[in-house]
Amino acid sequence: MENVDSVNAELDITKYKRYVARAKCFDIEAGKFIAVLNELQAKENGIFTGDRVILKIGNKEKIVIVDLSEEIVGKNEIGLFADTSHYLNVRDGAEIEIRQVGVPASINIIRKKLDGTPMSSKNVNTVIDEMMENRLSDVELASWVAAMYTRGMSTEETVALTKAIVKSGHTLDLGRKPVVDKHCAGGVAGNRTTMLLVPIMAAAGLYIPKTSSRAISSASGTADTMEVLAPVEFSIDEMRRIVLKTKGCMVWGGAINLAAADDKLIRIRHSLSLDPRGVLLASILAKKVSVGAQYVVIDIPTGMGTKFEDMKVARSLAKDFLNIGSKLGLKLECLITDGNDPVGQRIGPALECYDVLNALQNSGPRDLLDKSCQLAGALFEKCNKVKRGRGYSAAFDLIKNGKAYAKMQEIIEEQGGDPDVKPSDLPIGTHKYIVEAQGTGRVRLVDNRNISRIARVAGAPHDKGAGVILHCEQGDKVKEGDLLMEIVSESASKLNFAKRLLDEIAPIKLQKVVLGKYS
């Protein structure tokens, strides 16, 4: 509180700070708009690394990020990389006016939020707008996220944030169609329910324009897995065309500019993995609103190694989803699911496709098939497609009668893949390592997180054929020498790395049936 006034004093002054420097051009693309200012001179003008300044030459202006150096540029010089010098159309020696960007209105809003003052919907829009104009530094954005984390967010703030994020990117308009969507809060290895749910919903006549992410810390994201079967990078117009034709798609969200502000916020949240509840909700729901979804099912896995290990936290999250969703006009169904061990038998992009293609033909891992039909059924009931209590069997019928599989083939073809691909065609790695039980007992734990780590070290998700095949699940009784799992890799050296990690972390733990032996 005590410094608000000194801030203002400082800010006012900046309005009048400007100076002129001669361009020193470097023939290198920086990939973004950066200017290198002479350190001493910049500091004299109250400009610091990471600040934004406006460069002006003639009537052309551009906001750029400041980098400081004593070496690259001398006094009265400004270093420009090719992107900026081309944009401003300047050459070495041109005189450029440098002035501080008017202080972003966000500064005051962020400070007040740090002091505990709630943000109005207008305030939230201001911060998101200024962030999208690249006017806020990492320091400012991190302070904002920290403020939302420590001070919490009201329903109104969360709804406002969601709407502001939606507004920041493209939106998909399919006309007056029934649109459904699905989200999983993550943390469970395997768990490719999206790839069953999408064809099931589309086969039932509902529109499901699904965007998915790639893996950050897991062995494969839905986009990574789907990519084994067909391309996943499309523009929003291509996506619309696909969905209008097949009713469903599975594309990478990163290539489509939906909820654009979210990507910028995720980069900030990444460092400390700081997920203020309101930001988490807004981030997820903005994507649903952006594709025009009316009905959404949300899978919240709970248990060992998931994002929400505590059932109480999972329940309160579900309540928050319903509350915020209703304010946004979404009809939501939240399912808290058992995430204690992996879903499906295979982990890694191609390996998961193997399970998915089998499950769509009513074979393959039952847990994957069952969970997918549960989620699909809940969504059917939510949008009154079938009567309450009949959702699961309606979904399963579409598996049994082959309609879901046919729809999957249609989607694969429309996205540019081979609709007739068989599980045996998939590019699975040929370097394998078999893990056997070292003793007799009952499988107590198949650790999602450690299974993912091993699959990653074996090459997933980059190497599509790498991963892990599980041959046991929680509760199985095993004897010494029984097959527990296989590690699959495309290269001998990565397989070796994975073996070494395996020794360290033992992802499958047995509870010994025989606890001691006396004779």
Add this chain to the structure above:
Amino acid sequence: MENVDSVNAELDITKYKRYVARAKCFDIEAGKFIAVLNELQAKENGIFTGDRVILKIGNKEKIVIVDLSEEIVGKNEIGLFADTSHYLNVRDGAEIEIRQVGVPASINIIRKKLDGTPMSSKNVNTVIDEMMENRLSDVELASWVAAMYTRGMSTEETVALTKAIVKSGHTLDLGRKPVVDKHCAGGVAGNRTTMLLVPIMAAAGLYIPKTSSRAISSASGTADTMEVLAPVEFSIDEMRRIVLKTKGCMVWGGAINLAAADDKLIRIRHSLSLDPRGVLLASILAKKVSVGAQYVVIDIPTGMGTKFEDMKVARSLAKDFLNIGSKLGLKLECLITDGNDPVGQRIGPALECYDVLNALQNSGPRDLLDKSCQLAGALFEKCNKVKRGRGYSAAFDLIKNGKAYAKMQEIIEEQGGDPDVKPSDLPIGTHKYIVEAQGTGRVRLVDNRNISRIARVAGAPHDKGAGVILHCEQGDKVKEGDLLMEIVSESASKLNFAKRLLDEIAPIKLQKVVLGKYS
């Protein structure tokens, strides 16, 4: 709270992420250690802009900051600027191993502080150490500052932070000498008490190795003003030599690596002007501890336009200073002073020197002389140099008998300036604009902040001769046409800018004595 585990999962994995890329060298000094990685490849490896990675070639390693680009570097390439390529001694095409820095231990400490858990002294040291090793990003540091701001800081945390900041830089050791110091919490224009207090203390036989800052938002910092009389940039060894000879000095703190961590924290606090109380205290007291001060007087101006406008805040700050100071073994005296209007008659580097040189010879503005003797007197009493109640007159005696002025000449000479400089020799700007009263009344306000703004726009502190001369002070009765102030500049165009600003902000406000006239 809910994501601690997903963080850990992610962090563990990074231990195993590394890849090799070929160097692409750019013959440009970047002024810091930066590597440009291929964006897609880096993201696949969980590396983002601003992250730290270790580059390894042979047995040479270096931690660098990551920048991402799709344009500068292709897949399996790494862009290196001259600083880094020279350090690692690599040429184009050399194979460099890139691996993520082990996740800084600070991440967990910062997250916990955000959740409200106090930091142990070991935790504080860890964050400061990792910050000094450049292992923390702006996002992480901003989150830390925001956490200390919203969660507050205990006495223990503040003491630990002060000690950690002291440890991060050089310290001055003068042997077993009586060392005193002074700090002003700022916000008052003019107010060059340091330049009187230092020679007074030194003339009395006390050691006062004073470091000062340059202006950020004000018209002149003590370092800017002193620089008119003598150089102020010295190494710590040069500073020690000067102080051991003359007992006092006035040098720029920025050139000496005292309390090095503080500079890094100030950059983060700058953006939002976020001053968590504990960080503010630590920042100030660390500098005092670093120069070995035993007795310190702290001037806390309060009133209109100062940093602490509210008397209650000023009082609580004084209490905090005494509390933390005593834990650090410092004997502190805090004076809350009237900061409602400028101290001294002249504002701007050379103009302030004019007042200072006159005041040292017992002429010039009485408020400057009086305040300086108050502060010096308080310090005399604190270190038992004189009896309680006799401090002010002891200080004033040193002015009257010329010893303080002689000491000032000695210090100026020792720092490389001209000891015989006269006020009339000072390089005062020749472009002047006279401001007259527009009506009759009593001077109600001489606004520190707006006076500073006008002085800055006129060229201060960069143009040493620019600034403002005040011809009235609060309470004066003036008639229409009376001289209120002059703006002084080195250039006609800057003077013009300042005149335009003057019309906008009217820094001197009159209360009309005659409120109406009827006839």
